[in-house]
Amino acid sequence: MLKKNKTKQDPVLKDHQLTLEVLRLRYWQLLVNEGLKKKEFKIPIHVALGHEAIAVAVHHMMKSGDRLVLSHRNMAYNLIREGSLKPVYNEYQLLSTGVAGGKLGSQNLANPDAGVVYSSSILGNNLSVACGLAYGNEVLNRPGLVTVLTGDGGIEEGPFYEGLVFSKSLQLKMLIIVENNNQSMSSKIEERRCPISLSDMCEAVKIPFRSLSGNDVFEYAPALQSIRALAVEQSTPVLVEAFLTTLNHHAGPTSGWPTDPKNVSLENGLIVEKSSNDPVFVLQQKIDPFLFSELSEQVLGEERTG
Amino acid sequence: MASYITAVNQLIAERVAAIPTLVLYGENINNGSHISGLTKNLEVQESGRILNVGNCEATHCGFGFGLMMSGVSSVLFAKQLDFMLLGIEHFVNTYNFIRSHFPPNSLGSFTIVTLICDQGFQGPQSSTNALGDICSLARVPGYSVTNRQDVRYVLATQLGKPGFRFIGLSQRLFPTEFMNLETVYVADDSSVFQYTQGSDVTIVCFNFSLPEGYALHEQLSRRGISSSLFSVNQVPKQNWDAIKKSVGQTRKLIVMDDSKSVNLSCYALLHEIEDEFPSTQKIVVTRETNIDFGVCPDNFQIDHDAIIARLGTRMAARR
Numbered sequence: 097m098l099k100k101n102k103t104k105q106d107p108v109l110k111d112h113q114l115t116l117e118v119l120r121l122r123y124w125q126l127l128v129n130e131g132l133k134k135k136e137f138k139i140p141i142h143v144a145l146g147h148e149a150i151a152v153a154v155h156h157m158m159k160s161g162d163r164l165v166l167s168h169r170n171m172a173y174n175l176i177r178e179g180s181l182k183p184v185y186n187e188y189q190l191l192s193t194g195v196a197g198g199k200l201g202s203q204n205l206a207n208p209d210a211g212v213v214y215s216s217s218i219l220g221n222n223l224s225v226a227c228g229l230a231y232g233n234e235v236l237n238r239p240g241l242v243t244v245l246t247g248d249g250g251i252e253e254g255p256f257y258e259g260l261v262f263s264k265s266l267q268l269k270m271l272i273i274v275e276n277n278n279q280s281m282s283s284k285i286e287e288r289r290c291p292i293s294l295s296d297m298c299e300a301v302k303i304p305f306r307s308l309s310g311n312d313v314f315e316y317a318p319a320l321q322s323i324r325a326l327a328v329e330q331s332t333p334v335l336v337e338a339f340l341t342t343l344n345h346h347a348g349p350t351s352g353w354p355t356d357p358k359n360v361s362l363e364n365g366l367i368v369e370k371s372s373n374d375p376v377f378v379l380q381q382k383i384d385p386f387l388f389s390e391l392s393e394q395v396l397g398e399e400r401t402g
Numbered sequence: 403m404a405s406y407i408t409a410v411n412q413l414i415a416e417r418v419a420a421i422p423t424l425v426l427y428g429e430n431i432n433n434g435s436h437i438s439g440l441t442k443n444l445e446v447q448e449s450g451r452i453l454n455v456g457n458c459e460a461t462h463c464g465f466g467f468g469l470m471m472s473g474v475s476s477v478l479f480a481k482q483l484d485f486m487l488l489g490i491e492h493f494v495n496t497y498n499f500i501r502s503h504f505p506p507n508s509l510g511s512f513t514i515v516t517l518i519c520d521q522g523f524q525g526p527q528s529s530t531n532a533l534g535d536i537c538s539l540a541r542v543p544g545y546s547v548t549n550r551q552d553v554r555y556v557l558a559t560q561l562g563k564p565g566f567r568f569i570g571l572s573q574r575l576f577p578t579e580f581m582n583l584e585t586v587y588v589a590d591d592s593s594v595f596q597y598t599q600g601s602d603v604t605i606v607c608f609n610f611s612l613p614e615g616y617a618l619h620e621q622l623s624r625r626g627i628s629s630s631l632f633s634v635n636q637v638p639k640q641n642w643d644a645i646k647k648s649v650g651q652t653r654k655l656i657v658m659d660d661s662k663s664v665n666l667s668c669y670a671l672l673h674e675i676e677d678e679f680p681s682t683q684k685i686v687v688t689r690e691t692n693i694d695f696g697v698c699p700d701n702f703q704i705d706h707d708a709i710i711a712r713l714g715t716r717m718a719a720r721r
Binding site: 204208213214215217218221222223224226228231233259261266 | 423
């Protein structure tokens with residue numbers, strides 16, 4: 097078994113950094129979910145099981161000066177950017193030792209020191225704010241990409257369209273990531289609206305469009321690095337539609353009630369669903385099974401407090 | 403003498419030229435009529451920008467808050483307060499986030515300078531005249547400027563200051579001669595301006611009613627009645643001390659508020675006066691409750707003679 101006290105300089109760990117981060121992110125989120133089951137929090141919390149691959153890839157894409165603008169389901173990004181569970185967990189418990197001093201909670205959690213400057217719980221709100229941040233970079237002649245997260249619900253809001261037009265008109269260095277989890281609260285896309293082709297929308301305003309699917313962090317990480325280069329070098333917004341599945345309920349704990357058919361438990365290990373919907377399951381399929389077990393055991397053996 | 407809009411435009415041009423790294427933006431700010439003359443001849447320093455932007459007001463408002471978080475100061479010029487209703491979500495939610503987390507001195511300044519269509523005949527959808535309501539909802543300051551002194555003071559102290567505020571201009575006043583009054587007192591936060599000092603009556607004007615209040619002051623003067631004339635802006639945590647001091651002396655209060663609102667800002671003042679000086683004679687002049695939602699003159703009707711008559715009876719009795 098790999099020892100806990102090995103550092104990131106360890107060649108084995110360095111080689112498996114992406115794997116470890118996906119596993120750690122999964123573990124931390126499962127711990128929050130267990131805390132939700134025990135009613136340890138007063139605030140609404142949106143767990144993001146299933147979002148690990150894109151979150152870790154964004155984390156690895158970001159360079160010094162880059163900034164992240166998030167939505168209400170920001171847990172995966174905040175955890176990976178902070179690199180530790182405890183300050184985030186404490187924030188959810190509204191403690192002064194929380195990452196934002198217990199003042200922002202979960203839906204609006206930001207962490208400017210880690211590049212997370214804004215999180216909005218209002219769908220469609222954050223694109224225009226991201227535009228301002230990106231234009232601020234230009235005015236101040238600062239390098240850096242602004243990445244803004246929204247979802248298949250957020251793109252239904254008018255300001256999403258406005259943000260595309262506005263960001264392209266000003267040639268802003270922005271990455272717009274649409275996490276398409278086919279879920280807005282409890283309704284699927286087909287239950288609430290017509291299909292929206294983001295590819296066609298982007299074509300209409302000449303914004304480069306990319307699509308990511310499969311939840312494979314080894315594919316996502318280099319893809320986002322190329323996309324970042326495109327946005328920065330050509331000074332343009334780029335839109336990425338990332339298809340994923342949120343493996344937990346919209347908010348609160350999963351399971352959410354005694355007869356809830358959806359069962360998520362740390363007792364079942366780090367894999368929540370044995371399908372390509374689960375980035376951890378995808379990882380397991382990609383790497384040596386023994387190495388996966390060893391790295392999983394290592395993560396599970398780490399201090400719960402991060 | 404210059405007209406209101408010509409003079410305000412010149413004062414804005416002077417002020418924005420003095421602020422480094424300032425972004426000025428809005429629809430048609432550097433072409434056409436320049437928003438009815440509001441944004442003519444604007445220049446910024448080399449590090450600043452002037453942006454003519456598309457028709458997406460909600461995005462304009464979020465954009466300003468993003469710049470603010472970047473530490474960049476900006477001014478959004480808007481053709482109508484009506485359009486800014488599209489940005490209300492940002493004034494409340496986005497700014498609440500910023501205020502809850504960012505140290506004020508790390509922020510850029512964000513000011514919205516907007517025309518308010520109070521000139522009448524605009525139609526059902528272009529005559530919003532309730533800056534105080536928006537400011538109250540967002541808990542932000544809003545300055546309804548009417549004359550050379552309050553424009554200069556508000557621009558000097560608020561434009562470029564970290565944080566967010568509105569500066570509203572009355573389109574009704576655009577062609578009129580720019581009022582040039584002496585100030586007796588100005589609150590540090592630009593919330594209260596006092597223009598005359600009198601011992602008989604206290605006149606307090608809200609929103610854009612100062613011209614009407616000044617006309618009343620003049621009529622009273624001609625009758626030998628001296629009045630203290632105040633104009634009040636919508637600022638959170640209002641400090642009414644200067645007004646209360648005057649009312650404590652005159653015990654006669656005339657309040658004017660031309661806002662088209664149900665919850666008028668002046669009610670807060672009236673409540674405090676009632677508590678502290680219950681014997682005060684109060685005359686409240688507002689718009690009629692049943693406003694005309696269609697195309698209409700939108701006049702703020704004031705019957706000076708009736709007001710003076712009401713005052714005169716009591717004053718004669720007192721003397």
